[in-house]
Amino acid sequence: MTDLADLTIAQATAGLRSGEFTAIDLLDAVERRAAVTEAHLHAYLTLDREGARSAALAADEAITSGDRRPLLGIPIAVKDNMVTKGVETTAGSQILAGWKPPYSGTAVLRLEEAGAVIVGKTNLDEFAMGSSTENSAYGPTRNPWNTDTVPGGSSGGSAAVVAVGSALGAFGSDTGGSIRQPASLTGTVGAKPTYGLVSRYGLIAFASSLDQIGPIARTVPDAAMLLEAVTGWDPLDATSYHGDVPAISRSLDTGVAGIRVGVVSELTGEGIDPEVLAATTAAVGRLADAGAEIVELSLPAIEYALSAYYLIAPAECSANLARFDGVRYGLRVDGSTTEEMMARTRAEGFGPEVTRRILLGTYALSAGYYDAFYGQAQRVRTLLRRDFAAAYERVDVLVSPTSPTTAFEIGSKTTDPLTMYLADICTIATNLAGDPAISVPVGLDAGGLPIGFQIMAPALGEEVMFQVAAEVERRAGFDTRPRLATSEVVAP
């Protein structure tokens, strides 16, 4: 009998509806898995046992009375930069240690309305700034495939719990690749939707024009279901998309015959690990076999995407993080004047990466430098969007590796920030463009570490994106699980 923690959401829903097991059974299984794996992984920052239990009990009642909401009773985890009422929310930072919000974000409320059972809050790089979860003030999360390596970041915790079964699905946030890259490094499916499709109200802001909440799951259909539960206009978010939500899961079984697939030449050459490249090429080949038309394309502005991102994101975050000042919530370090109190609080409360980005952003916006740095980066962004628009005249989707490497060793990229920033080269462009993208696991490298394949689509093109992703998944035959994801592993 399969351990319930190893079910997909689709399988779990079927089992719940047929009465094979209850939501409490599911929650128990997931909590048992967490009990065993957490000592190895440190993926959760908070487990809301009480909240999860009452949600599961309520779900069971609803299921009995015929309620067919798609996420009813499904245990999921939520990244700790998503505000949850009454449940500690830290954004992975000391500056919010112990903070219990008086409200929940819209995505969280929608998940609760969909009947999901929120198991707990997952670890992340502090304020979502990082690509390895090593920047968490509460210690790193480890990759279940090899616990000496990183799970990626910043949504490393969410990716790890899904990989290992201590949640059946999870949500993270993606500003420069923070859902997709950890999904790639942990062999899970991670999607960033079109900018504006999921409300940012309740997402602790990093870079407002880039941030989006998205799902991490074990399969493409699971990810689609999770995403559908949270999309839609929110009056509390002025940047949320007002129009009709795309039919995200409609074409999952359609296949790719006649679909035009563009391979981004800038992302499939120098700078990409050879094994990753090989796996990418193989995945493209399988799409061709399935009837897709393959085209090689150049997006010249992508060369500058990383530079533009590292001016825009810090600039926006420098203002977004100004509210953390010890006045109304969170950490306070005393000072004899308010100014001293603020400066000391922020110095002690923020880690080095966050401090670095705030300083960088403050500088890029300061008098005399705005136009050369921030202003110029915004113009580069326009050029990038033009490149994408031109590409989508010729193809339906674009593909590339999700990450230039597989999971790297903890501590191996932390000496020089620039090295870490390069981890984002494949994912950043879609955040700047505001377009959707998804990572699907397609194989393992020689070291047994997962490789992710990225599919990008035009804005509001989730349907074709998931359509291609589903085909990639079907043909990749990737059904390995990390060793930790078994009931045989013993707690230390």
Added chain:
Amino acid sequence: MPVEIDIARVAHLARIALTDEELAAYAAQLENILEHAERVQALPTEGVEPTSHPLPVVNAFRPDEVTGSLDRDDALAGAPEVENGYFRVPRILDES
């Protein structure tokens, strides 16, 4: 082209109290990152409009309705220091 940053002023604008050592370290890192980021200057962007919003949408408003506030207890619950319903902070050095 090396970039020179008045890091003390930047740290003051950002209200982060750093030691001289830390300031020097950050300055070096920032200069490094900026040299890399300066590459954006190489791209010709004359006549190109900046993008600040991915979606070409305008005019998102809310109707003028009172939709409710937090209970004061909830509003003050996370506060480091409160007094008689106020948030309390140390004296303010400057008055604008």
Added chain:
Amino acid sequence: MTEWEAVIGLETHVELQTKSKMFCGCPVDFGDEPNTAVCPVCLAMPGALPVPNEQAIEGILSIGDALDCTLTERSLFYRKNYFYPDLPKNYQISQYTFPLCVDGRLDVDVDGEPTTVGITRVHMEEDTGKSTHLGESGRIHGAENTLLDFNRAGVPLVEVVSEPDIRSPEQARAYGVELQRIVRVLGVSDARLEEGSMRFDANISVRPVGTTELGTRTEVKNVNSLRSLQRTIAYEIERQIEILEAGGSIHQETRHWDEAKGVTRSGRTKEESEDYRYFQDPDLLPLSIDDAWRARVAARRPELPAGKRDRYAGLGADRRTAELLVDAGDLAGLFEDAVAEGADPRNVGIWLTGEVVRYLRSESVDVAETGLTAASLVELAAMVGDADLSATAAKDVLAAVLAGEGEPRDVAEARDLLQISDASAIEAEVAAVLDQHPEALEKIRSGDAKPIGFLVGQVMRATGGRADPRMVQDLIRRTASG
């Protein structure tokens, strides 16, 4: 000796009286209890986002329209970044380049001298919270702690920036008064200076008459009364002239007005070293005002004070009367109705601006609570016109009508105030007085006009003030020459 000219620009902040705040659904009309009208958005909690209040936007567009501004096609919200404990996000959502309204004008009048003050821009922003200070003196310096109340944080704030076209403290005051009137008649704010729903920042510099270069300016912030506005500008002009004439130079800085001592004091120059790092707020979408919207704004424009003034002048009101009527809608109604029924606008104007206002003030009532109606004014005006009442008697009658004693004719009769203008009655009285003072008559006949006044007075005494003095005077002259 140099002749100096003052160059003054005003920045006016107006709190809009919408129901809810600028970017969240907390109420704008809050009570006295601190922090009872706050939410995650206006407290700047992590994850909270701003969404603009549509009615606030309509309000600022109405102000811009009333000031003859262009309502721009594309407008943006910006973040103005600085740290201060009453500013929860440590940035203020405001506007920078691309404000909502630009290039307007406001015509003001000082004692009949008109000036046009250009309006550079009108833009939208949000108000801050309030800080109060604990400490012995109660003043911010020396206080041990500061207490913060965020009820006001996020209230919609409109900033009106004038060109430096104002040349005197009196013009500044007139500008302030007119702007206050406009905002009130639009119904977007009660614009009460003493309550802080309207505040002025004044930029003041001087230069030798005939030069065009601007002198160094100082700024006085948060002036909260029209009287202070006038006084602080007057003081600052004097202060600057004194310094310049002594060979010194003006230090560009923010100064504070000390109402008690009547001086401005140097404030800290912290403002000048601040770098606001303006950038477009990525949480908010651009604003786009199209022709249809502009038309809607123009269509709802009410009659503005200038229009009212013109209309009252057209009805025959003099400047002083028109000025009063612009601010007193109920009196304006009486004026319009009375004049429409044929009353002499000059007299009605004199009565309204004189006796009526005096009465209303001393009794602390509104005109609706008195006995005065448009019909009363018409009747009174007719009686004066027909010489049934002297000007003096009319005032007494008016006071009585206000007090509710009845209609003018009834009151005049009851009080025996009707002017005697019956020719034969007056002839008799004049003859009687002339009999009593033959020497006076002789003097007049010999060319001395002085005794006429005395004789008129005698007749008035004899008739209890009711004789028509013009008729009396006429008769005396005729008798003397005839």
